[in-house]
Amino acid sequence: MAKNKAGEQTLAFLRVPIISTWGTVVGPMEGEGPLGDYFDKILDNNLYEGDKSWEESEQKMMQHSMELALEHAGMSSKDMEFYLAGDLLNQIIVANFTARFFDVPFLGVYGACSTLVEGLALGSTLICGEYADKVGVSVSSHHDTAERQLRFPTEQGVQRPMTAQWTVTGAGSYILGSSGSGIRITHATIGKIKDLGISDTNNMGTAMAPAAFDTIKANLQDLGRKVSDYDLIITGDLGILGLSVLKELMRAEGYVTDNVSDCGVLIYRPDQDTHSGGSGCGCSGVVLSYLLKQMVERRYLRIFLIGTGALLSPISAFQGESIPGIAHGVVLEYC
Amino acid sequence: MEVILKAFLLGGIICAIGQLLMDLTPFNITPGHILVGYVTVGAILSAIGLYQPLIDWGGAGATVPLSGFGHLLAQGAIDGVKNKGLLGAMGGGLESTSVGISAAIVFGLLTAIFFRPRG
Amino acid sequence: MEKEEILRQKHASREKLLAKWVLMNENAKNLVQKEIQMDHQTVIAWEAKAEGEKKKLLMKLRISIDKQQKAFQKIDSLEYKKKAGPLAPKPTTVRNVILAFFFGGLICTIGQLITNLFIANGLLDKDAGTATAAVxxxxxxxxxxxxxxxxxxxxAGAGSIVPITGFANSIAASALEAKREGFIYGVGARLFMVAGPVIxxxxxxxxxxxxxxxxxx
Known part of the structure; x- marks a missing residue:
């Protein structure tokens, strides 16, 4: 058996990757949310001054978040040996156009809203395998670009159902290194696609919850751990409804759920009228920075972060296909 | 005054039916479905003579909802047949609604030219 | 032909599992799913090489294995929906309907006022209606x-969708947002995204x- 694998689905990183620095850029609504103070840059508007399209602005957000992360690390972009990035737009154009700017070896990754954790897992693998010492990971999402691609034009008067989630306008970038101080990524659990027949694009939390549950179970089994071995188990963007479904699934199989939470629940205040909470790559993408700061302050020592993705496309949604859910997890430890 | 109250009541009821359709049916009903449904149903009701009484009673309460647009289409086609026969059946509907369609196209285009989407 | 008969029998015996699928534990389910998948790939390999009548028979077998797999998934899906469905917040229908009634009625009232104004200024009933629609x-x-x-x-929900202003909104919103994609394939084409089906x-x-x-x- 491969020596760096634990159990069925979990990678154990013996040469442990460290998240040294990060950078986050968010939109105004996320800035007003409860975590607003933790983000590096808050835009006044959902558009950068002078930009003609939201797509252009989303690209700038991703780029600026990485530049902030580089600045915090005192690195230049050329010091990144590999750059992994992804987003929600067709053909991941935001990531591709950002990589055009940095001019470093680049792999585009797509896992819908699980992209952050997918990128962290792959970046960690590069470092653990001694293929690199510095790897950059970026993700982004933007409410308006996502809405117009997946649902309705933003100016159209529609009522969002209570189960709908609000795509986060935000970009997060993280620098993984092979040495130094910071938060360590000790394990990654690669998830399986779970599709239990939910086809409502306004109910992604319910579509993704089984995948998240499966990955949590696999991680605990592979590492012989209990839920309480983690200070926090946090999913990427199940939202309020998805989180309650996940907890229901966990309780049904006898797991405790006190320390289970969700980034999409944390990022907005209840009165921000998002209905079921936040979603999108940028959701876990920016909330992770908050979690890392909590770890630096020793509030949490070991976190299991599970990125959750709804792998649908506008075409599959119109054709009435059900939504395949995916979930990958990384174990974060403070050292 | 009575006319206005009737328009409010009838218009409100027609819209409330749309809301019930959106909230209570298990399918995902979008504005597109609602608009197409109302035009089609309005045209059919008009053809069997059930829509004109609504207009006589509620005025704009029946003409402003999109089912009124369907009514215009149907009456246009019927008038077309009366005046021009088969050719009228083809063109009558669009003829009677041409002002509405043209207005929607022109104002839609002007909106795109003069405004920017805010999100 | 004998090898196929074995697959067919396995397939038939699995059909009996449909009834007790809900009660089976996850490991047992996984074993069955794995068996289905293995049989499926075997049939595909045979089908690729077969010809004529035999090919048709194998195709039928493959399709029935497909169907069986979907039938098992369907049971899981229904079970899950039973569990997750009640957790979803209900739409606030009563409030929505009242708001739709009020705003829809309001827009129609405004329409009636405009119509009255046109009629007072000498327009025929029918022309006044058309002019009101344009306004x-x-x-x-x-x-x-x-x-x-x-x-x-x-x-307002349906109260703002059903009146002709909602039709105008869906046209203008689609057109407006496509501005960056140019005036031909952007605005010009997308303008009809919702209006197109209506027309x-x-x-x-x-x-x-x-x-x-x-x-x-």
Whole structure:
């Protein structure tokens, strides 16, 4: 058996990757949310001054978040040996156009809203395998670009159902290194696609919850751990409804759920009228920075972060296909 | 005054039916479905003579909802047949609604030219 | 032919599992799913090489294995929906309907006032209706441009979709947002994203009505 694998689905990183620095850029609504103070840059508007399209602005957000992360690390972009990035737009154009700017070896990754954790897992693998010492990971999402691609034009008067989630306008970038101080990524659990027949694009939390549950179970089994071995188990963007479904699934199989939470629940205040909470790559993408700061302050020592993705496309949604859910997890430890 | 109250009541009821359709049916009903449904149903009701009484009673309460647009289409086609026969059946509907369609196209285009989407 | 018979029998015996699938534990389910998958790939390999009648028979077997797999998934899906469904928040239907009634009625009232104004200024009833539609379409487009109509839609629901202003809103919103993709394939083409179906089916129905009327006359 491969020596760096634990159990069925979990990678154990013996040469442990460290998240040294990060950078986050968010939109105004996320800035007003409860975590607003933790983000590096808050835009006044959902558009950068002078930009003609939201797509252009989303690209700038991703780029600026990485530049902030580089600045915090005192690195230049050329010091990144590999750059992994992804987003929600067709053909991941935001990531591709950002990589055009940095001019470093680049792999585009797509896992819908699980992209952050997918990128962290792959970046960690590069470092653990001694293929690199510095790897950059970026993700982004933007409410308006996502809405117009997946649902309705933003100016159209529609009522969002209570189960709908609000795509986060935000970009997060993280620098993984092979040495130094910071938060360590000790394990990654690669998830399986779970599709239990939910086809409502306004109910992604319910579509993704089984995948998240499966990955949590696999991680605990592979590492012989209990839920309480983690200070926090946090999913990427199940939202309020998805989180309650996940907890229901966990309780049904006898797991405790006190320390289970969700980034999409944390990022907005209840009165921000998002209905079921936040979603999108940028959701876990920016909330992770908050979690890392909590770890630096020793509030949490070991976190299991599970990125959750709804792998649908506008075409599959119109054709009435059900939504395949995916979930990958990384174990974060403070050292 | 009575006319206005009737328009409010009838218009409100027609819209409330749309809301019930959106909230209570298990399918995902979008504005597109609602608009197409109302035009089609309005045209059919008009053809069997059930829509004109609504207009006589509620005025704009029946003409402003999109089912009124369907009514215009149907009456246009019927008038077309009366005046021009088969050719009228083809063109009558669009003829009677041409002002509405043209207005929607022109104002839609002007909106795109003069405004920017805010999100 | 004998190898196929074995697969067919395995397939048939699995059919019996459908009834007790809900009660099976996850490991047992995984074993069955794995067996289905293995059988499926075997049949595909045979089918690729077979010809004529035999190929057709194998194709039928493959399709029935497909169906069996979907049947198992369907059971899981229903079970899950039973569990997750009740957790979903219900739409606030009563409030929505009242708001739709109020705002829908309000827009129609405004329409009636405009119509009265046109009639008072000497327009015929029918022309006044058409002119009112044009004014309302202008208003719907204008408030869409100002970014107000989508806010109204949040509260009014069908009350802002069903009136002709809603038709104008869906046209203007689609056109407005496509501005960056240019005026031909962006604005020009997308303008009809929602209006297109309305015009298509409206026209078709009107022609059908015209034809029926023509032949009944």
């Amino acid at each position: 309302l379409i202008f208003a719907g487009s204008f408030f869409t441009g100002l970014g107000v109509y989508d806010e109204l839609g949040k509260y 298509v089916y409206g026209t078709v129905v009107s022609i059908l009505i015209g034809l029926i009327y023509f032949f009944m006359r």
